[in-house]
Amino acid sequence: MLGTVILVLAVLAAGLSAGVFFLYSNAIMPGLRRVDDRTFVAAFQALDRAIVNPLFIGGGFLGTLVLAVASALLHLGDAAVLAWAIAAAALQAVVIVITGAVNVPRNDALKAAGDAGAIDATAVRAAFGERRWARWNHVRAVLSAAVVVCLAIALAVG
Template sequence: MNGLRVASLLAATMTTGLVAGVYGTYANAVMPGLAKTDDKTFVGAFQALDRAIVNPLFLGLGFVGALLFTALAGLLSLKEKALPWIAIAFVLYLITMILTIAVNVPLNDALKAAGDPNTIDVAAARAAFNESKWVAFNTARTILAVISFGFLGWALYLTGKSAAQP
């Protein structure tokens, strides 16, 4: 049981870190880079990025996996000192998922549904996308995911520390 507890906590930490890194990359490189492009480039590139990220590896193992691994780690750590940190990490990460599903995904889907950048009014599609709203909510989910990752790292430290004690 101890091995499964540690493995689930390690998986939770790694997958949460992966998702925090993706959000952070969008916050620090993707969106600032796209912000400097013309409307056609923005719409086409964003549509392509969004289509690419919707894949089983990221969505299943990363996005959903982080929550499931954190829940499993918490259930297997009910009597451990790490539990409060795992629980807080779970709640913070759950909030990132809610923000993603409630705000970012609908904006992404609307931009994809706008159509081919070669045949639509790309200025209108970009304006309807509401870049500033997308960026603000991505910043929030980035911060929450990074904090969640940090709490899971702390929980991993506490788990290792308690395992080392006689």
């Protein structure tokens, strides 16, 4: 019973996290692409400050990995569930590594640049590497969707 509850929570956390990356890929970044440099910097800074919160970081982003690992540990005797839970955990770990290696450093540099009205927003936006950030976010969105699929299969076969 506990194993099933943890799997359900893992699917929920993974779905919420995947939804965030999907939203960035399909609405936020395309929308920001259309605005001037000062608006881009100010809006992205505000978005990044808002998303760094315990609910997203703990509940979805890192929580998915914790719940997938917990699911694997709770299903050590069930090879099918175990395999899918391990696959989900591995994929989520890759998402976390990409985020830490590519996206977060850019986010932090953009926030550290200062108030969008008091800096050279064009230079800051160019240094941010918007296309690279968006490309790697697409990868995170696809991998996160795969995490949801793996966990849903684990739930279905369990």
